[in-house]
Amino acid sequence: MTQPLCTFNFQFTKMKKPLILVTNDDGISAPGLRNLIKVMNSIGDVVVVAPDSPQSGMGHAITINNTLRCSKVTIDDGPQTEYACSGTPADCVKMGVHEILKRKPDLCVSGINHGSNSSINVIYSGTMSAAVEAGIEGIPAIGFSFLDYAWNADFAQVTSFVKRIAESALTIGIPEGVVLNVNLPKLLEKDIKGIRICRQAMAYWVEEFDKRNDPTGKEYYWLTGKFINEDKGEDTDEWALENGYVSVVPVHFDMTAHHSIQKLNTWDF
Amino acid sequence: MTQPLCTFNFQFTKMKKPLILVTNDDGISAPGLRNLIKVMNSIGDVVVVAPDSPQSGMGHAITINNTLRCSKVTIDDGPQTEYACSGTPADCVKMGVHEILKRKPDLCVSGINHGSNSSINVIYSGTMSAAVEAGIEGIPAIGFSFLDYAWNADFAQVTSFVKRIAESALTIGIPEGVVLNVNLPKLLEKDIKGIRICRQAMAYWVEEFDKRNDPTGKEYYWLTGKFINEDKGEDTDEWALENGYVSVVPVHFDMTAHHSIQKLNTWDF
Numbered sequence: 213m214t215q216p217l218c219t220f221n222f223q224f225t226k227m228k229k230p231l232i233l234v235t236n237d238d239g240i241s242a243p244g245l246r247n248l249i250k251v252m253n254s255i256g257d258v259v260v261v262a263p264d265s266p267q268s269g270m271g272h273a274i275t276i277n278n279t280l281r282c283s284k285v286t287i288d289d290g291p292q293t294e295y296a297c298s299g300t301p302a303d304c305v306k307m308g309v310h311e312i313l314k315r316k317p318d319l320c321v322s323g324i325n326h327g328s329n330s331s332i333n334v335i336y337s338g339t340m341s342a343a344v345e346a347g348i349e350g351i352p353a354i355g356f357s358f359l360d361y362a363w364n365a366d367f368a369q370v371t372s373f374v375k376r377i378a379e380s381a382l383t384i385g386i387p388e389g390v391v392l393n394v395n396l397p398k399l400l401e402k403d404i405k406g407i408r409i410c411r412q413a414m415a416y417w418v419e420e421f422d423k424r425n426d427p428t429g430k431e432y433y434w435l436t437g438k439f440i441n442e443d444k445g446e447d448t449d450e451w452a453l454e455n456g457y458v459s460v461v462p463v464h465f466d467m468t469a470h471h472s473i474q475k476l477n478t479w480d481f
Numbered sequence: 482m483t484q485p486l487c488t489f490n491f492q493f494t495k496m497k498k499p500l501i502l503v504t505n506d507d508g509i510s511a512p513g514l515r516n517l518i519k520v521m522n523s524i525g526d527v528v529v530v531a532p533d534s535p536q537s538g539m540g541h542a543i544t545i546n547n548t549l550r551c552s553k554v555t556i557d558d559g560p561q562t563e564y565a566c567s568g569t570p571a572d573c574v575k576m577g578v579h580e581i582l583k584r585k586p587d588l589c590v591s592g593i594n595h596g597s598n599s600s601i602n603v604i605y606s607g608t609m610s611a612a613v614e615a616g617i618e619g620i621p622a623i624g625f626s627f628l629d630y631a632w633n634a635d636f637a638q639v640t641s642f643v644k645r646i647a648e649s650a651l652t653i654g655i656p657e658g659v660v661l662n663v664n665l666p667k668l669l670e671k672d673i674k675g676i677r678i679c680r681q682a683m684a685y686w687v688e689e690f691d692k693r694n695d696p697t698g699k700e701y702y703w704l705t706g707k708f709i710n711e712d713k714g715e716d717t718d719e720w721a722l723e724n725g726y727v728s729v730v731p732v733h734f735d736m737t738a739h740h741s742i743q744k745l746n747t748w749d750f
Contacts, residue, residue, distance in 0.1 A: 272540030
């Protein structure tokens with residue numbers, strides 16, 4: 213699993229360095245993003261446009277009723293250029309592509325998210341919304357998520373997979389209209405069995421609201437929930453992750469349920 | 482187009498009144514919501530759980546890093562029960578289903594949105610995220626959007642279609658795992674040609690950022706953009722709307738691009 217990627221590296225020395233747009237939803241200071249930047253610096257020229265504050269659970273939100281701020285920042289001594297943006301992950305991609313970058317990037321990567329975006333989580337995920345936004349713009353895009361919510365998660369265990377998948381996307385190309393949702397299991401690198409192409413498991417959350425009272429006695433709620441996966445297919449992302457694989461789900465942004473058009477056409481309006 | 486729905490009404494007198502959860506993304510005071518409530522009051526028992534402030538463009542955002550507030554309110558003298566919630570449209574549905582309602586609603590309707598949610602807009606839409614959230618919960622759900630952004634839009638022209646589609650959903654049933662994205666053209670009722678089941682047009686936005694300076698001289702941006710539809714299919718929602726029809730797109734929340742799994746399996750990791 214950790215063999216050097218000679219083919220890719222060889223090709224990269226012959227071609228112009230790819231331009232890579234990097235973003236996330238945990239905010240510009242998140243270790244997951246800092247690790248992703250390091251990996252991408254080893255592949256291409258990196259421009260970071262990331263939220264200036266955490267944006268988890270933002271789904272595909274965009275800022276249309278408010279203004280946006282965007283400032284050039286220096287966070288570490290890496291070669292990347294960085295911008296912190298007041299908006300959502302999808303805003304960051306729009307800002308990067310239409311305001312900051314001089315040309316269309318060759319790849320957009322989002323993450324590495326602190327926590328899973330497998331299964332139905334793809335729909336709530338700011339990390340994936342950034343990748344999907346790039347996909348809509350016609351840019352090859354990948355969202356990476358690590359199944360460890362901890363701020364000090366050991367990203368070193370999974371960065372070789374991140375690099376391999378990003379390089380494959382650059383050299384082979386991602387099918388048009390598709391972005392990749394990559395989830396990385398919380399395992400030691402040596403224990404990860406490989407990479408599997410999967411479908412999204414049909415799992416869901418059963419929510420509960422934790423009702424509390426504020427210091428003035430007024431009620432408020434915290435959203436909590438339990439993840440339920442009754443989809444036992446061995447071709448799902450949940451199965452892959454539970455069995456020690458990195459899951460790669462091709463995701464598209466045509467939300468039409470094509471299979472049900474015929475049935476609905478029998479409705480007599 | 483405006484004939485009385487005798488079949489539906491007859492069935493409704495024999496059955497227990499359906500329980501209908503109503504929400505939107507323009508906020509609880511929006512005329513689009515007030516019109517939707519009126520229509521739903523003529524069909525069933527209505528509980529409203531709507532955002533206490535506008536949430537347009539919120540996509541499938543949920544509130545996980547902050548608390549939620551939810552208060553019972555009275556806005557007009559209708560028979561419905563209403564709650565104003567501090568969260569996103571998706572939060573409102575979760576709150577309605579898991580905290581407020583005693584049983585699963587028979588239908589969830591979201592809207593009527595002030596402005597289109599056709600084509601790619603489905604992905605940015607708070608209106609549709611509420612419907613999709615209900616769909617994930619196993620509740621038949623419909624998002625309604627009117628192609629008129631004005632606050633004083635003439636919703637009376639389209640409410641008969643809203644009623645007809647909601648009643649069809651209750652009597653015939655929406656296919657499992659599917660929610661309906663209904664867009665209503667800005668036309669006089671008599672000029673609307675009918676209802677068409679469609680696929681999502683593969684259109685997109687080309688964004689521009691309107692860069693300005695605040696009173697202290699610091700830069701800020703407004704997101705603007707131009708809608709581009711190069712999808713000329715006559716089976717799309719855009720075609721239907723341009724040609725005077727109400728468009729109904731069945732939407733699902735399996736975002737897997739199933740057709741590309743085989744191709745990606747040829748990648749040599």
